[in-house]
Amino acid sequence: MNKFGFNIATTRSINLDSANLSKSAALQELVPSYRYCIGCGACSATCSAASMTDFNIRQVHFKFSRGQYDGLVDELNKCMLCGKCVLVCPRGVNTRALIINMRKLLEE
Amino acid sequence: MGAGPAGIEAAAALAASGCGVVVFEKNERPLSNITDKACLFPNFESADTVAAQLLAKLSHPNISLQCGHDVSCITSAGTDPAAGWRVDDESFDAVLLATGYTTFNAKRKEELGYGIYPGVHTSLELEQMIRNKEIRNSISNLPKRIVFLQCVGSRDEKTGNHYCSKLCCVTAVKQAIEVKKLLPSVEAYVFYMDLRMWGQHYEELYRTAQQEYGVKFVRGRISEAGGTFDGRVQIKAEDTLLGLPLRMTSDLLVLMVGMESSDGTRRLSTLCDICGDYGFAQSLDPHLRDNLTPRQGLFVAGACKRPMTLTDSVVDGRSAAFAILSAADNK
Numbered sequence: 001m002n003k004f005g006f007n008i009a010t011t012r013s014i015n016l017d018s019a020n021l022s023k024s025a026a027l028q029e030l031v032p033s034y035r036y037c038i039g040c041g042a043c044s045a046t047c048s049a050a051s052m053t054d055f056n057i058r059q060v061h062f063k064f065s066r067g068q069y070d071g072l073v074d075e076l077n078k079c080m081l082c083g084k085c086v087l088v089c090p091r092g093v094n095t096r097a098l099i100i101n102m103r104k105l106l107e108e
Numbered sequence: 109m110g111a112g113p114a115g116i117e118a119a120a121a122l123a124a125s126g127c128g129v130v131v132f133e134k135n136e137r138p139l140s141n142i143t144d145k146a147c148l149f150p151n152f153e154s155a156d157t158v159a160a161q162l163l164a165k166l167s168h169p170n171i172s173l174q175c176g177h178d179v180s181c182i183t184s185a186g187t188d189p190a191a192g193w194r195v196d197d198e199s200f201d202a203v204l205l206a207t208g209y210t211t212f213n214a215k216r217k218e219e220l221g222y223g224i225y226p227g228v229h230t231s232l233e234l235e236q237m238i239r240n241k242e243i244r245n246s247i248s249n250l251p252k253r254i255v256f257l258q259c260v261g262s263r264d265e266k267t268g269n270h271y272c273s274k275l276c277c278v279t280a281v282k283q284a285i286e287v288k289k290l291l292p293s294v295e296a297y298v299f300y301m302d303l304r305m306w307g308q309h310y311e312e313l314y315r316t317a318q319q320e321y322g323v324k325f326v327r328g329r330i331s332e333a334g335g336t337f338d339g340r341v342q343i344k345a346e347d348t349l350l351g352l353p354l355r356m357t358s359d360l361l362v363l364m365v366g367m368e369s370s371d372g373t374r375r376l377s378t379l380c381d382i383c384g385d386y387g388f389a390q391s392l393d394p395h396l397r398d399n400l401t402p403r404q405g406l407f408v409a410g411a412c413k414r415p416m417t418l419t420d421s422v423v424d425g426r427s428a429a430f431a432i433l434s435a436a437d438n439k
Contacts, residue, residue, distance in 0.1 A: 014353070014354040015355055015356065016355070036315065038303075038325070039349040065324075
């Protein structure tokens with residue numbers, strides 16, 4: 001059938017009804033401090049990788065918690081695991097453990 | 109005027125100092141803004157217990173409580189400012205306005221669907237459900253998801269209320285915890301613009317909600333709500349920390365309605381010429397003379413001035429009693 005070059009656009013919108021939150025639930029078990037984040041951005045401000053790449057650990061964390069897993073492995077590979085983010089977090093989130101475990105869960 | 113926390117506390121302090129006090133209350137019973145609550149933040153003390161303790165203060169022999177009396181007339185007793193006041197047919201040396209607040213009428217935010225879709229409720233209605241320990245969705249089933257929306261009728265140019273109602277943030281956190289206590293499997297989301305946890309132990313309560321109850325917080329204001337065919341509510345917002353639009357359905361949408369000046373506050377403060385911004389009563393200055401007004405013998409206390417918590421109102425009532433006694437000494 002000729003579609004005259006038209007196709008159906010996919011929405012950018014997050015749909016929490018259909019999102020797969022299973023990995024996010026699993027991460028909560030592995031790193032309980034995962035859910036304490038208040039989105040202040042101290043982690044992404046101090047991030048060594050962020051000064052050289054477009055890596056944003058705060059956004060990756062939120063995308064993961066909303067079940068938006070596409071492209072996150074490539075993002076997480078930009079992290080050098082220096083751990084500065086753990087030092088600055090006002091809520092005591094173990095961000096380094098978060099990154100390692102997010103990577104593991106995404107590769108499963 | 110008004111048998112709320114500020115009025116009662118002021119009356120009790122004045123009575124203890126030997127003054128004769130008449131408390132006018134327009135409702136049939138005092139403390140209607142406390143007795144409709146289940147528990148109080150931040151320590152989950154029963155609202156009924158606190159109300160009973162406040163009510164006991166009214167039993168002082170120097171206090172006469174007149175319920176069901178909606179004051180219609182307040183005037184100076186004479187041309188001399190020191191002549192005192194007349195309230196309806198009685199004369200007094202001093203008048204204390206403690207006429208309190210009311211909550212924002214959520215129907216004014218039509219896009220949020222209150223009064224249109226059965227799954228949309230105000231925070232007061234949810235409080236009633238928590239009080240009755242019976243939280244149900246619009247088709248009488250146990251809800252699986254509940255969404256709270258902050259700043260309904262506060263910080264909003266469109267409703268004309270630019271101010272922050274200041275206690276809705278912690279109220280939503282408190283209610284989310286209470287819901288999770290009653291129904292542990294419920295998913296609870298709070299949509300906020302800023303979370304203003306300004307009081308002692310409020311920030312800790314927010315943390316407890318995240319840590320122990322798994323309440324989820326999303327930074328973004330819900331722009332609109334619609335009904336689904338099965339009586340639930342579909343909402344649209346932006347997850348502003350991700351910069352992505354977000355939608356979801358929920359059994360219940362709870363609108364955290366802000367505080368507005370009550371009808372009595374508007375009417376009586378206008379009558380006394382002390383009506384300020386948004387219909388709240390205006391004190392002489394907010395720092396050192398916050399219970400005084402430009403008119404001699406007329407005092408103000410509590411949430412008739414601005415949004416206030418129970419604790420603030422009680423302290424302000426006591427402070428007003430002190431201001432009244434000082435004014436009497438200087439007379």
